[in-house]
Amino acid sequence: xxxxxxxxxxxxxxxxxxxxxxxxxxxxxxxxxxxxxxxxxxxxxxxxxxxxxxxxxxxxxxxxxxxxxxxxxxxxxxxxxxxxxxxxxxxxxxxxxxxxxxxxxxxxxxxxxxxxxxxxxxxx
Numbered sequence: 001x002x003x004x005x006x007x008x009x010x011x012x013x014x015x016x017x018x019x020x021x022x023x024x025x026x027x028x029x030x031x032x033x034x035x036x037x038x039x040x041x042x043x044x045x046x047x048x049x050x051x052x053x054x055x056x057x058x059x060x061x062x063x064x065x066x067x068x069x070x071x072x073x074x075x076x077x078x079x080x081x082x083x084x085x086x087x088x089x090x091x092x093x094x095x096x097x098x099x100x101x102x103x104x105x106x107x108x109x110x111x112x113x114x115x116x117x118x119x120x121x122x123x124x
Contacts, residue, residue, distance in 0.1 A: 009118030022096030038092035050104035093117040
């Protein structure tokens with residue numbers, strides 16, 4: 001069993017930056033590929049970024065490419081999402097998720113464990 005806790009969300013203005021963290025407990029994170037997902041009001045959950053077990057392979061949805069960076073520090077059992085040049089359309093609850101295995105996936109149903117989420121609001 002893996003417990004995931006997100007932090008770092010908040011209310012920011014257009015163009016600002018935020019760094020989300022996802023701290024894991026229960027098992028070592030190096031056994032898992034990780035993903036960040038988000039869900040905006042009235043919309044379906046979507047993948048934002050994903051990373052393989054070592055950090056050597058990453059995925060980004062088109063709308064965040066060049067602005068967001070996913071990374072991980074396995075020794076700290078933590079995954080990060082650095083978000084720059086934030087836009088109002090980035091407003092959502094952001095969730096981290098863990099997938100048993102080494103490779104990332106872009107579908108939420110491929111992930112086994114989920115955090116409770118952290119709210120990101122970008123104000124215009």
